[in-house]
Amino acid sequence: xxxxxxxxxxxxRDNQTNSVSSFILLGLSSRPxxxxxxxxxFLTMYLVxxxxxxxxxxxxxxxxxxxxxxxxxxxxxxxxxxCFTTTIVPRMLVSFLSExxxxxxxxxxxxxxxYALGNTDSCLLAVMAFxxxxxxxxxxxxVTTMNHRRCVLLVAFSCSLPHLHSLLHTLLLxxxxxxxxxxxxHFLCDINPMMKLSCSSIFxxxxxxxxxxxxxxxxxxxxxTFSYIRVLITVLRIPSAAGKRKAFSTxxxxxxxxxxxxxxxxxxxxxxLSKYTVRDRVAxxxxxxxxxxxxPFIYSLRNKDLKQGLRKLMGRRKS
Numbered sequence: 001x002x003x004x005x006x007x008x009x010x011x012x013r014d015n016q017t018n019s020v021s022s023f024i025l026l027g028l029s030s031r032p033x034x035x036x037x038x039x040x041x042f043l044t045m046y047l048v049x050x051x052x053x054x055x056x057x058x059x060x061x062x063x064x065x066x067x068x069x070x071x072x073x074x075x076x077x078x079x080x081x082x083c084f085t086t087t088i089v090p091r092m093l094v095s096f097l098s099e100x101x102x103x104x105x106x107x108x109x110x111x112x113x114x115y116a117l118g119n120t121d122s123c124l125l126a127v128m129a130f131x132x133x134x135x136x137x138x139x140x141x142x143v144t145t146m147n148h149r150r151c152v153l154l155v156a157f158s159c160s161l162p163h164l165h166s167l168l169h170t171l172l173l174x175x176x177x178x179x180x181x182x183x184x185x186h187f188l189c190d191i192n193p194m195m196k197l198s199c200s201s202i203f204x205x206x207x208x209x210x211x212x213x214x215x216x217x218x219x220x221x222x223x224x225t226f227s228y229i230r231v232l233i234t235v236l237r238i239p240s241a242a243g244k245r246k247a248f249s250t251x252x253x254x255x256x257x258x259x260x261x262x263x264x265x266x267x268x269x270x271x272x273l274s275k276y277t278v279r280d281r282v283a284x285x286x287x288x289x290x291x292x293x294x295x296p297f298i299y300s301l302r303n304k305d306l307k308q309g310l311r312k313l314m315g316r317r318k319s
Contacts, residue, residue, distance in 0.1 A: 020182040039096040052296030053078035063309035069146040081292035084117040107189035119162030126220035133227035
């Protein structure tokens with residue numbers, strides 16, 4: 001898909017005139033003395049992200065006790081986080097030390113995968129919230145409701161819809177003409193700073209972002225909110241304090257991830273294009289890099305089964 005999309009973008013650009021052929025990603029800082037420290041910081045974060053998420057995936061697939069819907073979804077979330085971070089960080093590392101220029105096709109291809117994988121993360125978080133809702137609010141039907149076939153369909157939907165959404169916005173952006181500045185004030189190819197550079201009308205792009213884009217972004221969050229409202233109502237009806245603590249402990253990690261992820265996304269995208277500032281770059285780091293790095297720690301620290309699975313995995317590696 002990467003090469004097909006890149007070839008299509010190149011063919012479309014060949015039919016347009018007065019357009020730039022590459023962009024310059026300014027990154028997080030333009031000061032030369034900041035580049036090496038930033039390189040070391042993000043390289044460390046990237047290695048921790050890859051290692052942590054790979055351990056989660058291996059632990060889940062190697063431990064029979066973790067073969068449940070919740071961990072099935074978590075393994076796909078970890079896989080998506082690895083791909084999501086890999087789409088962004090290696091390009092950042094290159095720009096810190098040497099080349100800040102990225103080709104037009106490369107820029108739009110990066111944007112495509114950033115949106116596709118980021119929204120896949122969003123959909124998977126909604127699916128995981130639904131899983132917790134069924135487990136707590138309807139435990140007697142959990143096995144039949146969250147059967148393997150339904151889990152596979154939920155994951156397939158979570159992966160396919162974001163790609164269609166991302167393709168739509170990438171193709172619409174590809175219609176624009178960039179004839180003046182090619183400097184992107186960001187560390188990745190994002191739709192808002194790129195539209196700021198366009199010297200053609202972005203009316204259609206803004207309408208689609210505010211309509212279809214908002215629906216795709218907000219709907220998973222509403223599903224998460226609805227699920228946890230029902231969970232909260234159910235938990236408050238549990239008579240024992242121990243029962244309430246146990247129910248909340250199964251949701252606490254997921255709620256932390258949801259807050260971190262959606263909080264930063266809403267800050268960046270649910271605002272007018274004219275207000276896009278440097279602070280949005282920092283918020284973008286939270287949901288693109290920091291969230292993917294912290295997820296393995298958040299899910300494993302308070303989860304006894306997952307910690308036991310990780311111990312078993314490390315024990316096998318040592319023996």
